Amino acid sequence: MQEDTPAAGTGETGLGGRTGILRPIPAHLSPTYILVILTLVYVVNYLDRNIVGILSVPIKTEFHLTNLELGLLNGPAFAFIYATLGIPIAVLADRVNRRNIIAASLAMFSVMTVLCGYAVNFWQLLLARFGTGIGEAGTGPSINAIIADLYPPQKRASALAFYTAGLNIGLLFAFFGGGWIAQHYGWRHAFLAAGVPGLVLVLLLLFTVKEPPRGYVERLADSGKTPSLWSVARYLWSQRSFRWFSVGTAMSSFGGYAGLAFIPLFLSTSHHMTLPEIGLTLSVLVGIFGAVGTYLGGFFADRYGKRDVRWNMYVPIIAAFITVPFAPVFYLSSSTPLALVAFVVPALTGAAYVGPAYAMAQALVPLRMRARSAAILLFILNFIGYAPAAPIVGEVSDLLQPLLGPDALRYALLISIVTGLTGAFCYWRAARTLRQDIDRVTA
Numbered sequence: 403m404q405e406d407t408p409a410a411g412t413g414e415t416g417l418g419g420r421t422g423i424l425r426p427i428p429a430h431l432s433p434t435y436i437l438v439i440l441t442l443v444y445v446v447n448y449l450d451r452n453i454v455g456i457l458s459v460p461i462k463t464e465f466h467l468t469n470l471e472l473g474l475l476n477g478p479a480f481a482f483i484y485a486t487l488g489i490p491i492a493v494l495a496d497r498v499n500r501r502n503i504i505a506a507s508l509a510m511f512s513v514m515t516v517l518c519g520y521a522v523n524f525w526q527l528l529l530a531r532f533g534t535g536i537g538e539a540g541t542g543p544s545i546n547a548i549i550a551d552l553y554p555p556q557k558r559a560s561a562l563a564f565y566t567a568g569l570n571i572g573l574l575f576a577f578f579g580g581g582w583i584a585q586h587y588g589w590r591h592a593f594l595a596a597g598v599p600g601l602v603l604v605l606l607l608l609f610t611v612k613e614p615p616r617g618y619v620e621r622l623a624d625s626g627k628t629p630s631l632w633s634v635a636r637y638l639w640s641q642r643s644f645r646w647f648s649v650g651t652a653m654s655s656f657g658g659y660a661g662l663a664f665i666p667l668f669l670s671t672s673h674h675m676t677l678p679e680i681g682l683t684l685s686v687l688v689g690i691f692g693a694v695g696t697y698l699g700g701f702f703a704d705r706y707g708k709r710d711v712r713w714n715m716y717v718p719i720i721a722a723f724i725t726v727p728f729a730p731v732f733y734l735s736s737s738t739p740l741a742l743v744a745f746v747v748p749a750l751t752g753a754a755y756v757g758p759a760y761a762m763a764q765a766l767v768p769l770r771m772r773a774r775s776a777a778i779l780l781f782i783l784n785f786i787g788y789a790p791a792a793p794i795v796g797e798v799s800d801l802l803q804p805l806l807g808p809d810a811l812r813y814a815l816l817i818s819i820v821t822g823l824t825g826a827f828c829y830w831r832a833a834r835t836l837r838q839d840i841d842r843v844t845a
Contacts, residue, residue, distance in 0.1 A: 433552040437561060439603075439611050440545045441568040443508055446600040447538055448572025449579075450515040451480060453596045454531070455662045456580040456681055457589040459670050464589075465524045469811070473663060473796030475528060478789045480535040485784035487539035489631065492777030496628050496770050500544035501613045505604050507544075511537025512600030519593030546776035550764040551614045556708055558764060563700020563757025567693040570753070573662070574689020581681020616769055634767070634774045641766050641839045643832040647715060647759055648779050650828030652786035654718065654755045657729075657818025661752075662688075663792035664799075664811055671808040673738045683742060687749040695721075695750030700757025707758075711840060714762050715833035718755035722826035725751045729819050733812045755825070765840050787821075 454461070458472050467475075495503050514533035521527035545565065553561040576596070583592040629637075638644050666684065669675045675683070699717055706713035724747060731744035760776065767775040795814045802810035 433561075436552060436611055436614065437549065437565060439607060440504075440548065441565045441571075442603055443504060443541055443545065443600075443607065444565055444568030445572040445575070446508065446512070446603055447541055448569040449575045449596050450511055450534060450572075450600065451538060452573055452662050453515075453576040453580045453592060454518075455664075456577050456666050456677070456684070457584055457592055458663070458667050459677060460584055460589040461527070462667075465527075467524060469664070469667075469796035469799050470793060471524060471796075472667070473792035473794075475524075475531055478793060480531050480538075481784040481789035483532050483535035484539045485781045485789070487536055488543055488777040488780050488784075489774065491540040492543035492773040493631050495540075495544040495547060495773035499613050500548055500773065501607065501611055503540050503544050505607050507537050507540030508600050508607065509537070509604045510540075511535075512597045512604070513537075514597075515600070516594055516597035519590040519597075542780050543773040543777035546760055546764060547616075547773040548614060550772050551616055555761075555765055557704060559700040559703040559707065559714060559757045559761035560697075561700075562760040563697045563703075566700070566753065566756040566760065567696040569756075570689050570693035570696055573692065574685040577666075577681045577688065578685030579681075581677045581685075585677050585681075628770045631774060634771045635778065637767065637771065638775060638778055641842070643715075643834075643836040643839045644763070644766050644775075644779075646828045646832035647762060648782040649786065650718070650825040650832065651755055651759045651779065652783045653821045653825030653828060654722065655783050655787035656791045656821040657815075658752050659788045660791040660795040660815060660818055661748075664795055664815060668733075668811045668815065672812055673741065675738070687742070687745055688752075691746055691749045692752060696753040696756060698750075699754030700761070703758040703761065710837075711765075712833040712836050714758035715829040715836060717758055719826045719829045721751035721754035722822045722829075725822060726819060729822075730816065733815050755829070762836065766843060768843060 454475055458475075461467065461475075462472055465471075491503060491507070511534045514530055514537055517533065518527060518530040521530055546562070549561050549565060550558060579595065580592045583595055666680050669680045669683070670677070699721065703714045703717045706716075728744045728747040732741050732748065735741040735744065759779065763775045763779045764772050795811075795817060798817065799810045799814035802813060806813060
Protein backbone atom coordinates (compact mmCIF):
# COMPACT_ATOMS: atom_id res chain seq x y z
CA MET A 403 0.00 0.00 0.00
CA GLN A 404 1.24 3.45 -0.84
CA GLU A 405 2.02 5.63 2.15
CA ASP A 406 0.30 8.97 2.58
CA THR A 407 2.45 11.57 4.29
CA PRO A 408 0.93 15.03 4.76
CA ALA A 409 3.21 17.76 3.51
CA ALA A 410 5.07 19.87 6.00
CA GLY A 411 4.39 23.56 6.40
CA THR A 412 0.66 23.49 5.78
CA GLY A 413 -0.07 25.88 8.61
CA GLU A 414 -3.45 24.20 9.09
CA THR A 415 -5.09 23.26 12.34
CA GLY A 416 -3.21 20.29 13.69
CA LEU A 417 -3.98 17.61 16.22
CA GLY A 418 -5.40 18.18 19.63
CA GLY A 419 -6.73 21.55 18.54
CA ARG A 420 -3.22 22.99 18.10
CA THR A 421 -2.32 25.13 15.11
CA GLY A 422 1.11 24.74 13.58
CA ILE A 423 3.25 22.88 11.08
CA LEU A 424 2.41 19.25 10.41
CA ARG A 425 5.58 17.18 10.22
CA PRO A 426 5.91 14.21 7.88
CA ILE A 427 5.00 10.89 9.42
CA PRO A 428 8.12 9.44 11.09
CA ALA A 429 9.37 5.96 10.28
CA HIS A 430 7.72 4.36 13.30
CA LEU A 431 4.36 5.66 12.04
CA SER A 432 4.78 4.26 8.52
CA PRO A 433 1.22 3.61 7.32
CA THR A 434 2.33 0.62 5.27
CA TYR A 435 4.18 -1.02 8.14
CA ILE A 436 1.37 -0.44 10.62
CA LEU A 437 -1.18 -1.74 8.09
CA VAL A 438 0.84 -4.93 7.60
CA ILE A 439 1.14 -5.54 11.36
CA LEU A 440 -2.57 -4.90 11.90
CA THR A 441 -3.36 -7.23 9.00
CA LEU A 442 -1.27 -9.93 10.70
CA VAL A 443 -3.38 -9.41 13.82
CA TYR A 444 -6.47 -10.04 11.69
CA VAL A 445 -4.84 -13.13 10.17
CA VAL A 446 -4.36 -14.60 13.64
CA ASN A 447 -7.84 -13.39 14.63
CA TYR A 448 -9.49 -15.35 11.83
CA LEU A 449 -7.21 -18.34 12.29
CA ASP A 450 -8.25 -18.67 15.93
CA ARG A 451 -11.88 -17.83 15.24
CA ASN A 452 -12.47 -20.29 12.41
CA ILE A 453 -10.14 -23.22 12.99
CA VAL A 454 -13.03 -24.99 14.70
CA GLY A 455 -14.70 -25.29 11.25
CA ILE A 456 -12.05 -27.58 9.76
CA LEU A 457 -11.93 -29.49 13.06
CA SER A 458 -15.70 -30.02 13.15
CA VAL A 459 -15.51 -33.60 11.87
CA PRO A 460 -13.17 -34.97 14.59
CA ILE A 461 -14.81 -32.80 17.28
CA LYS A 462 -18.27 -34.04 16.29
CA THR A 463 -17.05 -37.62 16.37
CA GLU A 464 -15.30 -37.38 19.76
CA PHE A 465 -18.06 -35.46 21.56
CA HIS A 466 -21.01 -37.07 19.66
CA LEU A 467 -22.48 -33.70 18.64
CA THR A 468 -25.45 -32.80 16.46
CA ASN A 469 -25.15 -30.24 13.65
CA LEU A 470 -27.02 -27.77 15.87
CA GLU A 471 -24.40 -28.16 18.60
CA LEU A 472 -21.65 -27.69 16.02
CA GLY A 473 -23.46 -24.55 14.92
CA LEU A 474 -23.45 -23.27 18.49
CA LEU A 475 -19.68 -23.70 18.66
CA ASN A 476 -19.20 -21.85 15.39
CA GLY A 477 -21.78 -19.11 15.94
CA PRO A 478 -23.32 -17.91 19.23
CA ALA A 479 -20.51 -19.23 21.45
CA PHE A 480 -18.25 -16.68 19.83
CA ALA A 481 -20.42 -14.09 18.14
CA PHE A 482 -22.69 -12.92 20.98
CA ILE A 483 -19.88 -12.11 23.39
CA TYR A 484 -17.73 -10.74 20.55
CA ALA A 485 -20.46 -8.36 19.42
CA THR A 486 -21.60 -7.29 22.90
CA LEU A 487 -18.18 -6.53 24.36
CA GLY A 488 -17.02 -4.80 21.17
CA ILE A 489 -19.05 -1.67 21.97
CA PRO A 490 -17.77 -0.93 25.53
CA ILE A 491 -14.22 -1.68 24.42
CA ALA A 492 -14.72 0.72 21.48
CA VAL A 493 -15.88 3.39 23.94
CA LEU A 494 -12.53 2.95 25.66
CA ALA A 495 -10.69 2.95 22.31
CA ASP A 496 -12.11 6.37 21.44
CA ARG A 497 -10.51 7.68 24.65
CA VAL A 498 -7.19 5.86 25.23
CA ASN A 499 -4.29 4.19 23.40
CA ARG A 500 -5.78 1.85 20.81
CA ARG A 501 -2.57 -0.09 20.16
CA ASN A 502 -2.51 -1.26 23.77
CA ILE A 503 -6.13 -2.38 23.55
CA ILE A 504 -5.31 -4.41 20.45
CA ALA A 505 -2.29 -6.00 22.15
CA ALA A 506 -4.26 -6.98 25.27
CA SER A 507 -7.09 -8.40 23.19
CA LEU A 508 -4.68 -10.34 20.99
CA ALA A 509 -3.03 -11.92 24.05
CA MET A 510 -6.43 -12.83 25.49
CA PHE A 511 -7.87 -14.63 22.47
CA SER A 512 -4.57 -16.40 21.75
CA VAL A 513 -4.52 -17.87 25.27
CA MET A 514 -8.16 -18.92 25.00
CA THR A 515 -7.50 -20.65 21.68
CA VAL A 516 -4.76 -22.67 23.36
CA LEU A 517 -7.22 -23.61 26.13
CA CYS A 518 -9.65 -24.97 23.50
CA GLY A 519 -7.12 -27.73 22.94
CA TYR A 520 -7.49 -28.86 26.57
CA ALA A 521 -11.31 -29.14 26.57
CA VAL A 522 -12.53 -32.60 27.58
CA ASN A 523 -16.21 -32.12 26.77
CA PHE A 524 -18.57 -29.95 24.73
CA TRP A 525 -19.28 -27.46 27.52
CA GLN A 526 -15.63 -26.77 28.25
CA LEU A 527 -15.00 -26.17 24.57
CA LEU A 528 -18.04 -23.88 24.45
CA LEU A 529 -16.70 -21.84 27.39
CA ALA A 530 -13.27 -21.57 25.78
CA ARG A 531 -14.93 -20.28 22.61
CA PHE A 532 -16.70 -17.65 24.73
CA GLY A 533 -13.27 -16.63 25.99
CA THR A 534 -11.98 -16.37 22.43
CA GLY A 535 -14.87 -14.02 21.65
CA ILE A 536 -14.01 -11.86 24.69
CA GLY A 537 -10.46 -11.40 23.43
CA GLU A 538 -11.29 -10.75 19.81
CA ALA A 539 -13.91 -8.12 20.70
CA GLY A 540 -11.18 -5.54 21.25
CA THR A 541 -9.36 -5.73 17.94
CA GLY A 542 -11.73 -4.76 15.10
CA PRO A 543 -13.01 -1.31 16.18
CA SER A 544 -9.57 -0.11 17.29
CA ILE A 545 -7.89 -1.33 14.10
CA ASN A 546 -10.54 0.31 11.89
CA ALA A 547 -10.04 3.63 13.66
CA ILE A 548 -6.24 3.49 13.35
CA ILE A 549 -6.38 2.71 9.62
CA ALA A 550 -8.79 5.62 9.14
CA ASP A 551 -6.18 7.89 10.76
CA LEU A 552 -3.45 6.67 8.39
CA TYR A 553 -5.23 6.64 5.00
CA PRO A 554 -7.32 9.41 3.40
CA PRO A 555 -10.94 8.73 2.38
CA GLN A 556 -10.11 8.17 -1.30
CA LYS A 557 -7.71 5.33 -0.39
CA ARG A 558 -9.40 4.02 2.73
CA ALA A 559 -11.52 1.27 1.19
CA SER A 560 -8.40 -0.24 -0.43
CA ALA A 561 -6.47 -0.06 2.85
CA LEU A 562 -9.34 -1.60 4.79
CA ALA A 563 -9.79 -4.25 2.11
CA PHE A 564 -6.08 -5.09 2.33
CA TYR A 565 -6.50 -5.45 6.09
CA THR A 566 -9.70 -7.44 5.64
CA ALA A 567 -7.99 -9.83 3.24
CA GLY A 568 -6.20 -11.01 6.36
CA LEU A 569 -9.35 -12.97 7.13
CA ASN A 570 -8.78 -15.06 4.01
CA ILE A 571 -5.13 -15.64 4.90
CA GLY A 572 -6.25 -16.66 8.38
CA LEU A 573 -8.71 -19.09 6.82
CA LEU A 574 -5.92 -20.44 4.61
CA PHE A 575 -3.87 -21.30 7.70
CA ALA A 576 -6.94 -22.56 9.55
CA PHE A 577 -8.05 -24.90 6.76
CA PHE A 578 -4.68 -26.11 5.52
CA GLY A 579 -2.64 -26.01 8.71
CA GLY A 580 -5.52 -27.04 10.97
CA GLY A 581 -6.48 -29.93 8.69
CA TRP A 582 -2.91 -31.17 8.35
CA ILE A 583 -2.14 -30.98 12.07
CA ALA A 584 -5.46 -32.62 13.01
CA GLN A 585 -4.80 -35.45 10.57
CA HIS A 586 -1.30 -36.16 11.89
CA TYR A 587 -1.38 -35.07 15.54
CA GLY A 588 -5.05 -34.67 16.50
CA TRP A 589 -7.45 -31.73 16.67
CA ARG A 590 -6.21 -30.60 20.09
CA HIS A 591 -2.73 -29.89 18.78
CA ALA A 592 -4.28 -27.81 15.98
CA PHE A 593 -5.75 -25.44 18.60
CA LEU A 594 -2.38 -25.21 20.34
CA ALA A 595 -0.59 -24.38 17.08
CA ALA A 596 -3.21 -21.72 16.25
CA GLY A 597 -2.84 -19.90 19.56
CA VAL A 598 0.94 -19.52 19.76
CA PRO A 599 1.53 -17.08 16.82
CA GLY A 600 -0.70 -14.47 18.45
CA LEU A 601 1.41 -14.44 21.61
CA VAL A 602 4.52 -13.75 19.51
CA LEU A 603 2.71 -11.03 17.56
CA VAL A 604 1.79 -9.24 20.80
CA LEU A 605 5.49 -8.47 21.39
CA LEU A 606 5.99 -7.29 17.80
CA LEU A 607 2.99 -4.98 18.10
CA LEU A 608 4.08 -3.46 21.41
CA PHE A 609 7.72 -2.90 20.50
CA THR A 610 7.50 -1.80 16.86
CA VAL A 611 4.14 -0.01 16.41
CA LYS A 612 3.34 3.41 17.80
CA GLU A 613 -0.17 4.78 18.25
CA PRO A 614 -0.83 7.25 15.37
CA PRO A 615 -2.35 10.65 16.18
CA ARG A 616 -6.10 10.75 15.62
CA GLY A 617 -7.10 12.34 12.32
CA TYR A 618 -3.49 12.88 11.23
CA VAL A 619 -3.73 12.16 7.53
CA GLU A 620 -6.87 14.30 7.12
CA ARG A 621 -5.39 17.16 9.18
CA LEU A 622 -8.41 17.07 11.46
CA ALA A 623 -8.39 18.96 14.73
CA ASP A 624 -8.87 16.65 17.70
CA SER A 625 -10.40 18.43 20.66
CA GLY A 626 -10.04 15.32 22.79
CA LYS A 627 -13.74 15.47 23.71
CA THR A 628 -15.47 12.12 23.29
CA PRO A 629 -19.26 12.07 22.86
CA SER A 630 -21.31 9.58 24.83
CA LEU A 631 -22.17 6.16 23.44
CA TRP A 632 -25.81 7.20 23.26
CA SER A 633 -24.85 10.25 21.17
CA VAL A 634 -22.89 8.07 18.76
CA ALA A 635 -25.73 5.55 18.43
CA ARG A 636 -28.26 8.33 17.89
CA TYR A 637 -26.05 9.98 15.28
CA LEU A 638 -25.56 6.71 13.38
CA TRP A 639 -29.28 5.99 13.49
CA SER A 640 -29.90 9.38 11.90
CA GLN A 641 -27.63 8.38 9.00
CA ARG A 642 -30.08 6.42 6.84
CA SER A 643 -27.38 4.92 4.65
CA PHE A 644 -25.67 3.42 7.72
CA ARG A 645 -28.90 1.78 8.84
CA TRP A 646 -29.31 0.08 5.48
CA PHE A 647 -25.76 -1.03 4.73
CA SER A 648 -25.17 -2.30 8.28
CA VAL A 649 -28.07 -4.70 7.83
CA GLY A 650 -26.75 -5.44 4.33
CA THR A 651 -23.37 -6.53 5.74
CA ALA A 652 -25.16 -8.81 8.20
CA MET A 653 -27.12 -10.44 5.38
CA SER A 654 -23.98 -10.80 3.25
CA SER A 655 -22.05 -12.34 6.13
CA PHE A 656 -24.75 -14.91 6.92
CA GLY A 657 -23.84 -17.20 4.04
CA GLY A 658 -20.12 -16.78 4.60
CA TYR A 659 -20.24 -17.71 8.27
CA ALA A 660 -22.61 -20.62 7.65
CA GLY A 661 -20.22 -21.83 4.96
CA LEU A 662 -17.17 -21.57 7.21
CA ALA A 663 -18.96 -23.67 9.80
CA PHE A 664 -20.37 -26.37 7.52
CA ILE A 665 -18.61 -26.51 4.15
CA PRO A 666 -15.87 -28.78 5.56
CA LEU A 667 -18.54 -31.16 6.88
CA PHE A 668 -20.49 -30.85 3.61
CA LEU A 669 -17.43 -31.81 1.54
CA SER A 670 -16.80 -34.73 3.87
CA THR A 671 -20.35 -36.14 3.88
CA SER A 672 -21.54 -35.32 0.35
CA HIS A 673 -18.25 -35.61 -1.58
CA HIS A 674 -16.38 -38.03 0.69
CA MET A 675 -13.24 -35.89 0.77
CA THR A 676 -10.63 -36.56 3.46
CA LEU A 677 -9.63 -33.95 6.03
CA PRO A 678 -6.28 -33.10 4.34
CA GLU A 679 -8.07 -32.83 0.96
CA ILE A 680 -10.67 -30.49 2.43
CA GLY A 681 -8.01 -28.39 4.14
CA LEU A 682 -5.90 -28.02 1.00
CA THR A 683 -8.90 -27.27 -1.22
CA LEU A 684 -10.41 -24.64 1.04
CA SER A 685 -7.06 -23.05 1.80
CA VAL A 686 -6.61 -22.39 -1.93
CA LEU A 687 -10.19 -21.37 -2.73
CA VAL A 688 -11.11 -19.38 0.39
CA GLY A 689 -7.58 -18.38 1.37
CA ILE A 690 -5.98 -17.33 -1.92
CA PHE A 691 -8.93 -16.60 -4.22
CA GLY A 692 -10.85 -15.10 -1.31
CA ALA A 693 -8.01 -12.75 -0.40
CA VAL A 694 -7.77 -11.52 -3.99
CA GLY A 695 -11.52 -10.93 -4.18
CA THR A 696 -11.67 -9.17 -0.82
CA TYR A 697 -8.91 -6.75 -1.81
CA LEU A 698 -10.40 -6.12 -5.25
CA GLY A 699 -13.71 -5.19 -3.59
CA GLY A 700 -11.99 -2.30 -1.84
CA PHE A 701 -9.81 -1.46 -4.84
CA PHE A 702 -12.76 -1.03 -7.20
CA ALA A 703 -14.76 0.84 -4.56
CA ASP A 704 -11.90 3.36 -4.23
CA ARG A 705 -11.24 3.57 -7.97
CA TYR A 706 -14.82 4.29 -9.00
CA GLY A 707 -15.75 5.93 -5.70
CA LYS A 708 -13.53 8.90 -6.55
CA ARG A 709 -16.16 9.89 -9.11
CA ASP A 710 -19.19 8.71 -7.16
CA VAL A 711 -18.97 7.52 -3.54
CA ARG A 712 -22.03 5.32 -4.11
CA TRP A 713 -19.74 2.78 -5.77
CA ASN A 714 -18.94 1.68 -2.23
CA MET A 715 -22.44 0.20 -2.31
CA TYR A 716 -22.54 -0.76 -5.99
CA VAL A 717 -19.48 -3.02 -5.71
CA PRO A 718 -21.08 -5.41 -3.15
CA ILE A 719 -24.33 -5.35 -5.13
CA ILE A 720 -22.51 -6.51 -8.26
CA ALA A 721 -20.61 -9.13 -6.25
CA ALA A 722 -23.86 -10.52 -4.83
CA PHE A 723 -25.49 -10.94 -8.24
CA ILE A 724 -22.36 -12.51 -9.74
CA THR A 725 -22.46 -15.14 -6.98
CA VAL A 726 -26.08 -16.23 -7.49
CA PRO A 727 -25.66 -18.59 -10.51
CA PHE A 728 -22.66 -20.41 -9.04
CA ALA A 729 -23.74 -21.15 -5.47
CA PRO A 730 -26.44 -23.73 -6.40
CA VAL A 731 -23.97 -25.55 -8.65
CA PHE A 732 -21.49 -25.79 -5.79
CA TYR A 733 -23.99 -27.06 -3.25
CA LEU A 734 -26.11 -29.34 -5.44
CA SER A 735 -23.73 -30.85 -7.99
CA SER A 736 -22.88 -34.52 -7.48
CA SER A 737 -19.60 -34.02 -9.36
CA THR A 738 -16.82 -32.99 -6.99
CA PRO A 739 -14.63 -31.31 -9.66
CA LEU A 740 -17.61 -29.33 -11.01
CA ALA A 741 -18.66 -28.27 -7.52
CA LEU A 742 -15.17 -27.05 -6.64
CA VAL A 743 -14.79 -25.12 -9.90
CA ALA A 744 -18.17 -23.46 -9.29
CA PHE A 745 -17.03 -22.48 -5.79
CA VAL A 746 -14.23 -20.29 -7.19
CA VAL A 747 -16.66 -17.42 -7.87
CA PRO A 748 -18.38 -17.37 -4.44
CA ALA A 749 -14.91 -17.58 -2.86
CA LEU A 750 -13.82 -14.51 -4.84
CA THR A 751 -16.91 -12.42 -4.15
CA GLY A 752 -17.84 -13.61 -0.65
CA ALA A 753 -16.19 -10.77 1.30
CA ALA A 754 -16.14 -8.04 -1.36
CA TYR A 755 -18.52 -5.99 0.78
CA VAL A 756 -16.24 -5.70 3.83
CA GLY A 757 -13.71 -3.07 2.72
CA PRO A 758 -16.32 -0.65 1.31
CA ALA A 759 -18.60 -1.12 4.32
CA TYR A 760 -15.85 -0.48 6.86
CA ALA A 761 -14.70 2.58 4.88
CA MET A 762 -18.20 4.05 4.85
CA ALA A 763 -18.64 3.36 8.57
CA GLN A 764 -15.62 5.65 9.11
CA ALA A 765 -16.74 8.26 6.58
CA LEU A 766 -20.18 8.68 8.14
CA VAL A 767 -19.03 9.84 11.59
CA PRO A 768 -16.83 12.56 13.14
CA LEU A 769 -13.32 11.81 14.42
CA ARG A 770 -14.01 10.66 17.99
CA MET A 771 -16.82 8.32 16.92
CA ARG A 772 -14.81 6.10 14.60
CA ALA A 773 -14.02 3.15 16.86
CA ARG A 774 -17.61 2.99 18.08
CA SER A 775 -18.96 3.31 14.55
CA ALA A 776 -16.97 0.22 13.59
CA ALA A 777 -18.08 -1.53 16.80
CA ILE A 778 -21.75 -0.83 16.16
CA LEU A 779 -21.40 -2.07 12.57
CA LEU A 780 -19.77 -5.26 13.88
CA PHE A 781 -22.46 -5.58 16.55
CA ILE A 782 -25.21 -5.56 13.92
CA LEU A 783 -23.25 -7.85 11.60
CA ASN A 784 -22.59 -10.39 14.35
CA PHE A 785 -26.03 -10.43 15.94
CA ILE A 786 -27.98 -10.63 12.69
CA GLY A 787 -25.47 -12.48 10.50
CA TYR A 788 -22.75 -14.35 12.38
CA ALA A 789 -24.51 -15.59 15.52
CA PRO A 790 -27.61 -17.17 13.95
CA ALA A 791 -26.05 -18.37 10.67
CA ALA A 792 -24.51 -21.68 11.75
CA PRO A 793 -27.27 -22.67 14.22
CA ILE A 794 -30.02 -21.96 11.66
CA VAL A 795 -28.30 -23.92 8.90
CA GLY A 796 -27.42 -26.69 11.36
CA GLU A 797 -30.99 -26.96 12.65
CA VAL A 798 -32.48 -26.92 9.13
CA SER A 799 -30.10 -29.70 8.08
CA ASP A 800 -31.04 -31.75 11.17
CA LEU A 801 -34.75 -31.32 10.32
CA LEU A 802 -34.18 -32.32 6.69
CA GLN A 803 -31.98 -35.31 7.51
CA PRO A 804 -34.81 -37.87 7.89
CA LEU A 805 -35.95 -36.92 4.38
CA LEU A 806 -32.65 -36.29 2.60
CA GLY A 807 -30.07 -38.16 4.65
CA PRO A 808 -26.45 -36.89 4.53
CA ASP A 809 -27.31 -34.54 1.64
CA ALA A 810 -29.58 -32.47 3.90
CA LEU A 811 -26.70 -30.08 4.47
CA ARG A 812 -26.59 -29.27 0.73
CA TYR A 813 -30.08 -27.81 0.80
CA ALA A 814 -29.75 -26.09 4.16
CA LEU A 815 -26.73 -24.14 2.87
CA LEU A 816 -28.82 -22.75 -0.02
CA ILE A 817 -30.28 -20.27 2.49
CA SER A 818 -27.19 -18.17 1.74
CA ILE A 819 -28.56 -17.24 -1.70
CA VAL A 820 -31.61 -15.58 -0.16
CA THR A 821 -29.60 -13.69 2.46
CA GLY A 822 -27.06 -12.56 -0.16
CA LEU A 823 -29.75 -11.04 -2.37
CA THR A 824 -31.34 -9.41 0.68
CA GLY A 825 -27.98 -7.79 1.38
CA ALA A 826 -27.82 -6.46 -2.19
CA PHE A 827 -31.22 -4.81 -1.72
CA CYS A 828 -29.99 -3.14 1.48
CA TYR A 829 -26.91 -1.75 -0.29
CA TRP A 830 -29.14 -0.31 -3.02
CA ARG A 831 -31.25 1.46 -0.41
CA ALA A 832 -28.11 2.75 1.34
CA ALA A 833 -26.76 4.17 -1.93
CA ARG A 834 -29.79 6.44 -2.25
CA THR A 835 -28.73 8.65 0.68
CA LEU A 836 -25.01 7.91 1.03
CA ARG A 837 -23.74 11.13 -0.56
CA GLN A 838 -26.04 13.34 1.49
CA ASP A 839 -25.09 11.56 4.72
CA ILE A 840 -21.34 11.99 4.06
CA ASP A 841 -21.86 15.65 3.17
CA ARG A 842 -23.55 16.07 6.52
CA VAL A 843 -20.37 14.94 8.31
CA THR A 844 -18.01 17.14 6.31
CA ALA A 845 -20.32 20.12 6.72
